Amino acid sequence: MSTVEVSGLTTFTIAILVFFTGSGLNGAIPLLRRFNIPEAVTGGLVAATATLIAYEAFDIEVRFALEARDMLLLYFFTGIGLNAKLSDLVAGGKPLAILLVLAAAYLLIQNAIAAGGVALLGLPQGLTVFLGSAALIGGHGTTIAWAPLVADRTGVTNGLEVGIAVATLGLVAASLAGGPIASFLIRRNALAGPAETEAPVIGLSTPSKATLAAEGVKDDISHVSLLRTLVVLNAAILIGLGIEESVQALGLKLPTFVVCLLVAILITNTVPRLFPRLAWPTRTRALALISDLSLNVFLAMSLMSMQLWAIGGLGLALALVLAAQTLAAVLYILLVVFPAMGRNYDAAVISAGFTGISLGATPTAIANMTAVTKLHGPAPRAFIILPLVSAFFIDLINAAVIGAIAG
Numbered sequence: 001m002s003t004v005e006v007s008g009l010t011t012f013t014i015a016i017l018v019f020f021t022g023s024g025l026n027g028a029i030p031l032l033r034r035f036n037i038p039e040a041v042t043g044g045l046v047a048a049t050a051t052l053i054a055y056e057a058f059d060i061e062v063r064f065a066l067e068a069r070d071m072l073l074l075y076f077f078t079g080i081g082l083n084a085k086l087s088d089l090v091a092g093g094k095p096l097a098i099l100l101v102l103a104a105a106y107l108l109i110q111n112a113i114a115a116g117g118v119a120l121l122g123l124p125q126g127l128t129v130f131l132g133s134a135a136l137i138g139g140h141g142t143t144i145a146w147a148p149l150v151a152d153r154t155g156v157t158n159g160l161e162v163g164i165a166v167a168t169l170g171l172v173a174a175s176l177a178g179g180p181i182a183s184f185l186i187r188r189n190a191l192a193g194p195a196e197t198e199a200p201v202i203g204l205s206t207p208s209k210a211t212l213a214a215e216g217v218k219d220d221i222s223h224v225s226l227l228r229t230l231v232v233l234n235a236a237i238l239i240g241l242g243i244e245e246s247v248q249a250l251g252l253k254l255p256t257f258v259v260c261l262l263v264a265i266l267i268t269n270t271v272p273r274l275f276p277r278l279a280w281p282t283r284t285r286a287l288a289l290i291s292d293l294s295l296n297v298f299l300a301m302s303l304m305s306m307q308l309w310a311i312g313g314l315g316l317a318l319a320l321v322l323a324a325q326t327l328a329a330v331l332y333i334l335l336v337v338f339p340a341m342g343r344n345y346d347a348a349v350i351s352a353g354f355t356g357i358s359l360g361a362t363p364t365a366i367a368n369m370t371a372v373t374k375l376h377g378p379a380p381r382a383f384i385i386l387p388l389v390s391a392f393f394i395d396l397i398n399a400a401v402i403g404a405i406a407g
Contacts (some may be wrong), residue, residue, distance in 0.1 A: 001060075003063060010065075014304065019040050019043055022038070022040055022046070024044055037172070037297075038140075043303075045303060047300075048305075074256060079294070080261060082281060084265045095341065098340055101217075110136060114128045115128050125264055130166060134323050137394060142399075143163035162314060174359035174364045177329070178367075178369075182352035192377065194377050221285050225284065225332075241256065244256055329354075333351045334351075337351050350369075352365075357390045365387070
C-alpha cells in the first residue's frame with residue numbers, strides 16, 4: 001500500500017474543481033436536481049469514489065491536507081450567527097415556539113431509534129449519533145464537524161463515512177417524502193392557500209435595497225464590503241476561540257463552531273444597537289457570498305476526503321436503520337406535526353418542510369415547501385419560522401444532545 005499526500009493548496013484547488021464537477025453533473029442529470037442534492041455533495045461523492053477505486057484497485061491511499069476545511073467551517077457557522085436577529089424570533093411568535101418543541105422532541109425520538117438499531121444490529125455504540133440526529137437532523141455539516149470529537153471520545157474511526165452516507169440518503173428520502181405528505185394532507189383536509197397572486201418570499205431572503213438603505217446598510221459586493229465582512233467574521237471567530245479556552249477550563253467540551261456561532265449571535269444583536277451608524281454585514285450579499293463559498297468548498301473538501309472503504313460491511317445495516325428513521329419521520333409529521341401546527345394550509349406546508357428538518361437539511365425543507373406553494377398558494381409564515389428552527393435553534397439543541405450521547 002502506497003500513500004499519496006496532497007498539500008493544502010492543492011487540496012483547496014481540487015475541492016473547487018470537485019464542486020464544479022458536481023455542478024455539471026447536477027445540470028446534466030435531472031434526477032439530482034429533483035432530489036435537491038447539493039453540487040458539493042454530488043462532486044464530493046464522485047471524488048470519494050475515485051479514491052476508493054485507487055485504494056481497492058491500485059493499493060493507493062490518497063490523503064488530503066484539511067487545515068483550510070476547519071477554517072471554512074468556522075466562517076460558515078459564524079455567518080449563520082451574524083444573520084440571526086432577535087426581531088425575527090419575536091415575529092415567529094407562538095408557531096415558532098411550537099415547531100421548536102416538536103423538532104426538539106423528534107430529535108430525541110430519532111436518537112432513540114438509532115440507539116435501538118445499533119443495539120439490535122450489534123453495531124459499535126459510537127455510531128449512534130451518526131445513525132441519528134448528527135447525520136439526519138444535522139446533515140453533512142454537523143456530521144463532519146462532530147466526527148473528530150466523537151471518534152476521540154468513542155474510538156469509532158468510521159463515523160464520518162457512516163454519517164455522510166446516512167446524511168446523503170436522508171436528503172433523498174426527505175426530497176421524496178415532503179411533497180407527497182403535503183399533497184395528502186391538503187387533499188384529505190380540503191385545504192387551500194390564500195388567493196393572493198403575488199409569489200411569496202422564499203425563506204429568509206436578503207432584504208430589499210430600500211430596506212437596507214433605510215437601515216444605513218449598503219448592500220453592495222465590492223472589495224470594501226467583502227473586507228468589512230471578513231473583519232467582523234474574524235473578530236467573532238477570534239473572540240470565540242478565546243472563550244473556548246475558558247469553556248474548556250470549566251470542563252465543558254463544545255465544538256469550536258458552536259462557540260463562534262453563539263458569539264456571532266451575541267454581537268450581531270448588540271453591536272449594531274450600540275453603534276447604529278456602523279455598517280454591519282447582517283443579511284448582506286457580501287456575507288451571503290462568503291457563507292456560500294465557505295459551505296460549498298467545505299463540503300467538497302470533506303466529502304472528497306472520505307475513506308469509503310472504512311464503511312465495509314455496513315450497507316444493509318444503514319439501509320435498515322434509515323428505513324426505520326424515514327417511517328418514523330413520516331408518521332410523526334402526519335400524526336403530530338400537522339395537528340399541532342393547526343391542521344390548516346400553513347401546517348401542511350410546514351409538514352412538507354419538516355421532512356427537511358427530520359431527514360435532510362434546510363435547503364431540502366425550503367425546496368419542498370416551495371414546490372407546494374407554487375401549486376397551492378403562498379404560505380409566508382411557514383417560510384419565516386421553519387428556517388429559524390431548522391437552520392439555527394435545532395442545531396444548538398442537537399449539539400447539546402450529541403455531546404451528551406458521545407460522552
